[in-house]
Amino acid sequence: MAAINEPKLISGNANRKLAEAVARRMSIHRGAKVELVSARVERFNDQEIFVEIHENVRGEDMFIIQPTSNPANDNLMELLIIADTLRRSSAARITAVIPYFGYARQDRRSRARTPISAKLVANMIAQSGIERVLTMDLHAAQIQGFFDIPVDNLYASPIFSLDIKHHFRDCLDEVMVVSPDVGGVARARELAKRINAPLAIVDKRREKPGEVADMTVIGDVSGKRCIIVDDICDTAGTLVKAAELLRESGAKEVHAYITHGVMSGSAVERVANSSMKSLVITDSIQPTPQVLEAENIRVVATAPLFAQAILNIWGGTSVSSLFDDPTLEPLYETHYAGAF
Incomplete structure (x- = not known):
């Protein structure tokens, strides 16, 4: 046509x-x-x-x-x-x-x-x-x-895979993709397939919306550079807790690739003070000055x-x-x- x-x-x-x-x-x-x-x-x-x-x-x-x-x-x-x-x-x-x-x-x-x-x-x-x-x-x-x-x-996974292949090109064999919940497994599996990496899952149980009662890692993350993949980062509370759990489970580093950086409330401060080495978001939502100034937050172009x-x-x-x-x-x- x-x-x-x-x-x-x-x-x-x-x-x-x-x-x-x-x-x-x-x-x-x-x-x-x-x-x-x-x-x-x-x-x-x-x-x-x-x-x-x-x-x-x-x-x-x-x-x-x-x-x-x-x-x-x-x-x-x-x-x-x-x-x-x-x-x-x-x-x-x-x-x-x-x-x-x-x-x-x-x-x-x-x-x-x-x-x-x-x-x-x-x-x-x-x-x-x-x-x-x-x-x-x-x-x-x-x-x-x-x-x-x-x-x-x-x-966003094709963009993320290009970014990961560039920034982790010297240690791709140590990379493991992590889904922050069971519902996001398909998204995480798609990215893991693109970069030929193994997959782990953080199983979380909520007592009510916005509050996580319990989290468990499914998979061996020992010595791995874990990359958490999700579509939305809102308050970053769950993301930060997942990163801490992965570190406690033996992960060498924890990074996150999130499509939409909603970043409500004190999300930027939580990420800045977390154990995550980096958070990568897209510019689907216009980044705030606080996001752009954060040392461990990076924005990729869409x-x-x-x-x-x-x-x-x-x-x-x-x-x-x-x-x-x-x-x-x-x-x-x-x-x-x-x-x-």
Whole structure:
């Protein structure tokens, strides 16, 4: 299917730096300058959101780059109102690029008389005029089924595997991938397979949400450089406890690779004072100054991946091809020059 018009990007206020980075990468890939559409996204005194687009978007293929991170409700409303503005301005197609999909942890009824908020948000997105969603590492894969529009769910594990192969290239035989819970085994196994490493599991039992009662390591981590893999780091409490348990179980070092660095409350301080040697997160959520200043926290870029995915959607070509290392490595060759 050939592209019939130009891809155009527009950004809300949630992560404008990522949107600008995606535009720069698309400019490199296309050999033509790609800029964010000029728009005003602001709030009235009563915090109502107002959007005004300063360019003609009639008949254009529009991509809204807007994670629904903290403040989740404000950023979600920005996304919906931008979409409504584009629809009423006769955009040909509207794709929501949501690097971090908020409310994803509310994907089922955990007990009686509770909502399935992820489904509600999916309905709101579809009703706003958005025709396609591009996201990364949904908390639960089945959330794709909540949408009645196409959803492309990218994965951070290919990026993480390139980063691990670069930073641990002299000791890959000592690396062990660790899932922080039984539910994350599939994600951890995928990364372990990519770097040809063994797998361990931290089995945790919760008495209530946010509080871990007991943790046990399944697997021998003695003398290993353990890499904990997960999709979300919120308060970092469980992550820090898992790192301490791994060290007590004989691990030589503990590192963590987490897709979405929510980093609520005193999470940065917990990580900085923990036994973890490093925490690697992506820029799916705009890092705070505290995150950027932390000595043992590092941020890897997602712009090359999102830029190529947007171009593939625009051109009607495969997005799943970006899951393969041979396809992804050239996108990150400037980051890891000479590593492969």
